[in-house]
Amino acid sequence: MGQTGLADIPVDVLRRLVREVTEAKSVDWDAQRGGVCPVCGTPHCRVTSTRSWEGRVRERRHTCLTCSHKFKSVQGA
Numbered sequence: 001m002g003q004t005g006l007a008d009i010p011v012d013v014l015r016r017l018v019r020e021v022t023e024a025k026s027v028d029w030d031a032q033r034g035g036v037c038p039v040c041g042t043p044h045c046r047v048t049s050t051r052s053w054e055g056r057v058r059e060r061r062h063t064c065l066t067c068s069h070k071f072k073s074v075q076g077a
């Protein structure tokens with residue numbers, strides 16, 4: 001009834017949103033185990049990029065050596 005619902009959003013826009021939300025999910029950086037893959041649990045996943053500190057957090061991007069999953073870790077100060 002005049003409301004904007006999900007059905008009004010084009011599918012490609014929804015797909016992009018879902019992908020952004022998925023990629024926004026991050027794991028905690030582990031001082032002992034580094035970036036731990038959220039899919040298969042492999043520790044010390046390869047760091048593909050490291051951002052500088054933003055306030056009290058630092059983000060790293062990883063690629064899992066075992067399952068090739070790409071994910072992000074966040075290190076808190």
Ligand SMILES: [Zn+2]
Pocket residue numbers: 037038039040041042064065066067068069
């Ligand atoms: Zn993995």
